[in-house]
Amino acid sequence: MARVTDFSAEAKDALFAAGWTPGRRVDIADWCARLTESGVAVHDSAKAFLAEFGKISIEFSGKGISRAREAFSIDPSLCLGEEGRFFEWGQLIGKIIVPVGELDEGRSFLGIDEDGAIYLVVDWLGKFGSGCAGIESLVLGVAPETIYDSYPKS
Template sequence: MDQDLCAAGWHPGRAVDVTDWREQLEASGEVRMHRAAAEFLVEFGGPNVEIDGPGSSSAREPFELDPGLCVGEEDRFAGWGADVGCSLFPIRELDQGRFFLGISEVGEVFLVETWVATFGVGDAALESLILGVVPQKRLRGVRR
């Protein structure tokens, strides 16, 4: 996992300023950057992880950890966060905007679309993304 992240520009102890992302996404009033989101983005925000090929249970998809790509989708994160009982803050888009990723206040990373699924918490979630592990659905139903 570290090899793929390092190739994208990440390194242990990395710290980036998240002020612009906070301001862009909080402007709508729909979402607030909580501590887990800020800590995750300070360390992992920005890199474009270029991966592909077969994964553990799904194809490995390239991703960019840029929450700014989620501007305009804040209501989606607020709605699904309420449905799963947490505060979801956007952290990136996946598959050229087909899916989004959000992080809860306990560090659980969710795939957000017209349904939600979890990749797990913290480093395990990031590892699942890199290894191509299918997320586990959390709710049934469709939100439009």
């Protein structure tokens, strides 16, 4: 569970404005059922993250710390149909990456692994950080660490 002190003042303000509060819990049963039906193994880290940050949308743009700030939404239903992409990237890094939302109005997807690391999932793979640090990076416009700059050719 995230604490207010886990975030900078700027990130905290943005999260509060989007409806987040410490200890917040949303019902994730429908998301988990839909992901499971589509073949995704929803691990405990994803469940905890979605219960706390699910349905949070931050709608802004502009200059960030090391990349532009982009709107994002924590809602795994926005990733339905893309499960194979998450599975394949997860296979490459030896992790289970569960879809959790989208970035930049669906141009990119967000996922989380069993250790709580938040990923940018597109035709390349980046990592924003784990848990609160990952959320902070999304809010403040911190570029993800590149894990793979393109999908490896077989």
